[in-house]
Amino acid sequence: MRIILAAAAVLTLAGLAFAAPWLQFVLTLAIAKGFAALGVAVLLRAGLISIGHAMFFAASAYGAAFLARAGINDLGLLLILSVLVSALIGAIAGSFLVRYRAIFFAMLNLAVSMVFYALCAKLYGVTGGTDGMPVPIPAVFGMVFAEPAFKSILFYLSLVLMVLVGLVVHRYLDSPLGHALSAVHSNEIRLEYLGIPVWAILLIAYTISAALAGLGGAVAGFAIGRVVPDFAFWTASGHLVLIAVLGGIGGVPGAFIGALFLELLHSAAVTVTDAWNLFVGMTLIAVIMFMPQGIYGLFERKEAPSP
């Protein structure tokens, strides 16, 4: 049942983008943000809220821009390298950030990401300041495509990646490493007594979540064609947390459902009114009030066996 549902959803997405070409960009962006929100959701399992994951999102997009400037011009290579860049930054930042819990973890993430933001905005000669850097269209396996074709390739690639990465993360969350995350949330001391290194588990989770955010950032960078410091601003991080909570952290699809919902809602709201912020905000309040488990919670509850 779930598989069919998921397959139908992916097919619908593919069809939607085919139908309205402008929607393809919105959907690509939604999937990209879904990756990043999935990263946030992984940490949320351990009860850790990161209000700084936009840093990894931006780091990987900037990574792609810098690598492209350095002459690397292949989509696959750029994607892999820029994800590695953000994973590396994640491993370094994580090594000291995962020692903290609760509000301290959230605030330190925020602080580190704002330092990164400030560097991007201030190092005018290197990063182009607030005007940002271009992310040129790369070749795909040596073939050079025009813009519309490349954007279609990028969209379908991100769709495929969404399924593949989703499955991998699903496996990860279902593994001992993944289950240890909820254990950290419920009783960390007991976990230590069982001989499980909490620090290592969280560092692995943090690095994975940074890599996921990085994957999203790289896709977004290619889709937008330009990376600006705003990618790393704290509101963008808050946006990712919002997507994760909105979609529901019960399962991998939650992050993508949340991202799609929010992006489509945004697109619909701006076409209607100048007060689109109000519109989006009110809908969010409604969702949070009436669906505490997130949107994905609706699906889950139906699946649960009745007592």
Add this chain to the structure above:
Amino acid sequence: MAFNGISTAFARCLSSLQLLFRLDRGLPQANLRLVVDGLAGALAIGLVATTPVAAQDKPSSVGLGIFTFTSGPAAAYGMPGKNAADLMIDEINAKGGIGGVPVTATYVDEAQGAQGVIAEYRRLAGDAKNQVMVAALSSATCLALAPIAEQLEVPTVGWNCDTHQLLMDGKSKYVFRPNGNTVPEFIAYAIYLLDRKPDVKTVAIINPDYAFGHDAAKIFTAALKALKPDIEIVAELYPKLGSPNYQTEISRLTTARPDVVFSNLWGADLENFVRQATPRGLFTSSQVILALGETILQRVPLPDGVIVGVLGDGWWMSPDAKANPETVKFAEAYKSRFGEYPVFPSIKMANTLIYVKAAYEVAMQKNGGKWPARAELAGAMKGSKVATLTGTVQTRADNDGLVDQIVGVTVKTSAQPFPVIGDMVRYKGDSLLPQAGQDPLAWISSLKPEFAKGLPKPGSYKIGER
């Protein structure tokens, strides 16, 4: 059309979800229905999308996508633009529209950031009715949209963004900017300053902390150093955008005691700065230059003798503007509708719409009265020379516009309750711009002090002299 299809498909999918979860749970055909529904939905949408669009008949309306800030702090600058667009479009439609077709605008809020703006741009571009985009206010938006405009082949006219990077490669086919760039805008202040105060020694700069502020500081400094090599920059301050408090910066400026304080703060930031700096005597101890000062003349009591300008020729009270009945009418209509006279962002927007209208007229003339395609419109913009409300704009080979630069100082007159610009100069657009393709900063550094000698002097731009 496409929307209907999509919403029908969505409704079908949603209804099948309901079946799946509530009513038909457990029944095998539910699964099947869902899959069939999904496929049918996708197919339906596909059919809708591939319905061909009627080619080049006269449409029922001319669609324009207009990008500006309608929310957030930058709306202080964006709303005068939107107001002017509303008014100008009403005026165009009152005269029968463009080629007999009324104009309708869709506004896009740039405050939603590059991602949202690009999504909206693509959506508008997907509708064949929207042939031209007027985008955008912010340089970052223009830079983000430019490659997409080229790729989607939609004529895109920058109405305010002025970064010199935008058209630097000279390869643009679809991106136009009929309002000039930062290079002439800020060189003009250096020349005017040196003409008015030839013995200036020390200069301090306070600009907003983003690309526009840094670019302006670089250009202004380079021009000053080239024209008067012994000038010293004693302070460069970059308060962050939207800062409520400038007391620290003002203290730095007053202790540095520079001969000149240059600033390209704008919007609420500029109002805040002026209100806080006036009581602390900054305007009496230093000659202040407010590059975007014209926008606050009607709002804040600026003292006499502050060097202000309009980043172009868009001063609604300039001698050229006064001599043009259209401009006078526009300014009065603007005042009666919005309670204030137009500021230069309003004029920039109005002039840009005149530029777009002219492109339609030329394109239709060229192809024998048929309704022009997007490529024909871009072709008509190429190299065009258009009379605007406040002067003329000449499109160069690199699609950048040559507009004159007006600079002056604040003076009080009996005619208006607020200070106006006096002792004006009007520099010719081409005299302050490097050749297309030339590196602007290298060009500025190569200028010699003699460069300014051939240019008009402060006070030379008066009514009746042109």
